[in-house]
Amino acid sequence: MSGAASLDAILADFAPEQASLLPILHEVQAAFGCVDAAAEAGIARYLNLSRAEVHGVVSFYHDFTPMADPRPCVQLCRAEACQARGVDALVAAAEAAAGSRVRIKTVYCLGLCSAGPAARVGDTLYARLDEAALVDLVNKL
Ligand code: FES
Known part of the structure; x- marks a missing residue:
């Protein structure tokens, strides 16, 4: 700071x-x-x-970080409801698309439990993500 x-x-x-x-x-x-x-x-x-x-x-709280990271960040929920809806199967593709350019940050619940897998970029929430949608989201950052 x-x-x-x-x-x-x-x-x-x-x-x-x-x-x-x-x-x-x-x-x-x-x-x-x-x-x-x-x-x-x-x-x-x-x-x-x-x-x-x-x-x-x-x-x-996952919202706070000890060091600034200038990369865009995708917060990907990996809590129970999103796990049950298949988020774990999306992680490898998201990380491959992100490389070192985008940060994929695991969070635990974004309040969209019935519409997971869920992610957040800035103040925007994304629900019902499949692999293609999540990779597309990462690629657009
Ligand atoms: S468990 Fe993923 S949004 Fe709640």
């Missing part, structure tokens, strides 16, 4: 209370593409939490 002043600007928009932690983390992730160690420390100080408490939340 760069720019302590920018982190300060984000923090200033939130009350210094524990309930602000997740909204702050989402803002930091969106602004910097990651929530790195410096951000965790700054957030912990602001919210009067331990660094371990902040890190525990950052590492628990």
Whole structure:
């Protein structure tokens, strides 16, 4: 992350209370593409939490990453309902299409359990993916 002043600007928009932690983390992730160690420390100080408490939340949720990755990312759900609908059979083809150009990130549930296999790119959700649709999605990024 760069720019302590920018982190300060984000923090200033939130009350210094524990309930602000997740909204702050989402803002930091969106602004910097990651929530790195410096951000965790700054957030912990602001919210009067331990660094371990902040890190525990950052590492628990798949939306937060410790380092920025400029590649486009396909979040592919591999939780139980999507597994039952065949997502595991799509992974190899998606990874082959992605190569090192696109990141395929495993997530666990995107809220489309009855319409899996499901994926998300940015704020856009994709449902009922088959191999051709998923490869096409990866290729268009
Ligand atoms: S299990 Fe895949 S969207 Fe819920």
